[in-house]
Amino acid sequence: MGSQQANALAPSPAERAAPGRLESAVRFVRLVSAAASVVFVCLGVATATDPTVAAMLWAVAVGLPFHVFAFASNDVVDLPIDRTDPRRARSPLVAGVISPQVALVVALAHLPVAFLALLVAGGGAASGSLAGAAVGLMLYNLVGKRLGVPLVADLGQGAAFALLVVVGAALGSGPTHATWWVAAYVAIHVALVNGIHGALRDAENDAVRGARTTALLLGASASPREGIAVPAAVRRWGVVLQAVLLGLLVVPLLTGAVGSPRSASVALAAVGGLAVAVTGTWMLALAYARRHDLRAAMACGTWHVVAMLAAPLVMLTPRLVWPAAFVAAAVLLAPPLLFDRAVRTTAFQVPGSTASPQPTPGTAPVRGLWRMTRPGNWVVAAAVIAIGGLVSGGPWWRYVCAMVAAACVVMATNVCNDRCDGAADRLNRPDRPLPAGLVTGNAADRFVLATAVVGVCTAALLDAAAAVVTGAVLVLGLCYSVALRRLGVLGPLSVALSFAALAPAGGLFVSHEIVAFHGLAVGLVLPLVFGRECLKAVPDQHGDRVAGFSTVATRYGSDGAVRLFRAGCLVSMAVAVVPAFAGAGIAYVVGACVCVIVPGLVALWRTWGHPSASGVAAALELTGRVFGLGLLPLLVLAT
Incomplete structure (x- = not known):
């Protein structure tokens, strides 16, 4: 690609300005790509026994946090590669707006939120399917670009997303025959998007970094002068996957999975779905024709993705009441409407050099x-x-x-x-x-x-x-x-x-x-661990103070941290003594003395007054043993 074309593709100075908080948040959670996750759950609801409006709304509540988990964690894992690609410069992680540690915590925090939404929605029976989807995408994030046969990674990622269809069906009172063909459709669709669209977009940087993708395996390449080269093998594989998708759209018509073809509404939906799929096929061909203009090619590719997701949804509309269909359509179409800003503010020229060196292993x-x-x-x-x-x-x-x-x-x-x-x-x-x-x-x-x-x-x-x-x-x-x-x-x-x-x-x-045992266990463990953590801050206070950490030791001093430790030990020992006064047997009394009381008293003695570093270390070791053995007397009591 020549320099004139590269300059033409570069965003304007206003567009290159640092992204605001809203744009950074949108980019971080990949809101533009939200349809890639949420709509799969919505499609599952559309295939279910009872596809209600409430079920469709719950599908959004489950799909959105799962989407944030999947895509934000992917960005954290791929950060070393993304830092070498100038096209990722506006990513909040690459730009340093958010640290990888915080990003990973945000991503992981959304996984239990998805399970919570599933539980509240009454779809707890599908927790195994949601777990399978999470594990599958985690495996893809970690090893997807390292496998010797990248097609396996593409299909594995597709299978993980297909499980979201099963989750959606559970929200609508259970799967039907339509659920399984939609799940197969989603798996192939994801394999096409990941193995062709995404792999071609990142071909140059992936090749430099040693990543293994389907497009690279089939001979794709990219350079600043010539743009992206799409050899015949890549084209043939793309045609095969697209043909399989079109074939899968015919399956429900032949099997009656969406209703009788003699029904006017079913026939009209089938014609509409096939028309949308043909439009998507045309957009795929247009993306190939415009492959030397990466901005235009990516826009066409995005509308191919949207159209091919819309096709099964259109075919399933006879099963939905109109509010449920509206929710699903909004989930599908809203992200692409946000896509224009992302396209205009991204430098789409193929990078000729890396933005930062590869990290040392x-x-x-x-x-x-x-x-x-x-x-x-x-x-x-x-x-x-x-x-x-x-x-x-x-x-x-x-x-x-x-x-x-x-x-x-x-x-x-x-x-x-x-x-x-x-x-x-x-x-x-x-x-x-x-x-x-x-x-x-x-x-x-x-x-x-x-x-x-x-x-x-x-x-x-x-x-x-x-x-x-x-x-x-x-x-x-x-x-x-x-x-x-x-x-x-x-x-x-x-x-x-x-x-x-x-x-x-x-x-x-x-x-x-x-039972009551669990209350005693909490009373024993909570103060002991609290005090021990306070004491652990004492030897670390110098480095913590330099790093700007406001810990117990840096805030209240060593003496304050030690006093909190003593208080925690005393409360824990007091809880251990309670069952003895309530009529516990001799076995419990002996166990409590050996496992809790005696080590606790020794730890208090070692930290009396102004303890030395060796005294603090000894107290930490003793209380560590109490934490490991302290519940054994309670177990004797419970049995």
Whole structure:
């Protein structure tokens, strides 16, 4: 592509101005692409047994947060590549408007919101399908451009989005035969969009960065002089996928999945749907014809995507009352109306050089990530939630799911905490994996995404309520890392609440009940963890103060933090003593003394007066053991 054409494609100075807050928010949540997620759920409702207006509105409530989760997390994972592409310069992540840590927390926070909407809407039976969609898209985000056969990644992403159709059908009282052909249609549609449209758009930068996409595998290339080259193999593959889509549109007419073809409304909808599909095919051909004008080609490609999504919706309109059809149409058409601004403010010339260098890989990522997870913490978390379930009993597989969910959530929050504490750790803990260079920031973000999604979705195998509770604990832990840790007592309190919630969560997850044991467990764990977190701020206060963190130690001094620790220990020991006065047996009394009272008294002694650094370290070690063993006496009491 010549320099004159590149200049013509470049946005005006006014358009290149820094994006405002509203535009940054729209770009961050990918609102322009919202139809790519939300409309799949709406299509599922349209195929359902009872496609009501309420079900369609709930589809939007489920689809929007899921969309934010899927696309914002993708941007975090792809940030090293996006930083090398000048066309991504207005992205809030690339521009530094939002940090990858905060972006990842926002993305992950929307996943339990989607499960909550599904639960409230009465579609909890589809929690497994929503979990499958989340896991599928997480896997695509992490390894989609690294597979040797990128077609597998395209179809895998398509299958993940197709599960949203099943979720939508559950919102409308259950799937029908139409649900399955629409799900197949969505899977092929996504494979076409990802493997052709997206891969051609990013061909030059993907090739430089070593990404593996279907278009590159079939010989596509791009250069600043010649633009995008679309070889015959790419064209043939695009034609095959488009033909499959057109063929799938004929299936419901032959099988009667949308109604009898003899019905006037069904026949009219079929003609309209096929006409829209033909228009979409024409837009695809037009995008190819204008491939040397990337702005025009991308606009045509977008309308191809919209038209091919509109085609099955038009064919399904006889099943919908008009308000429900209006909601679905608005979801589909509103994002493209916002597309014009995004096109005008993007430099569409093929980049001739990278915007920033490729990050240096970590020297020992596996070993470093293992250390960052703090194995002792997540093992104890899994044990606590299992103990919480043992009180009431339940099937063994529910214990396993609960323990995996708890362990994964704690892993994710621990790694996220190290990711957010980089500035302070360079002073306080330079031997930690991130400041030592063992792990890159992006590798840590990828690990947080993987473990968080696995944790929430494993809980979803139990039920939607378990996924919501697990997600709430996850979000609380992540918010501690990005913000609450720097807000005085709110930091220790958030960590204490996260761990204290595990025992009653075990009761809910395994047997759907909470008993007195769980109240005692909360009373034991909450003050102990709160005090311990306050004490942990003492050795870190120098680096925290330099980094600008307002922790308990930097705000109230070492003495204030130690006093809070002592108070937490005393309250925890007092709770442990209560059952003894209520008639607990000798086994409980002995267990409470060995596991809680004696270690707690020793910890208080080591922090008496103005404790030394060794005294603080000893107290932290002792209370760590109390946290791990303190629930055992309660378990003896409960059994």
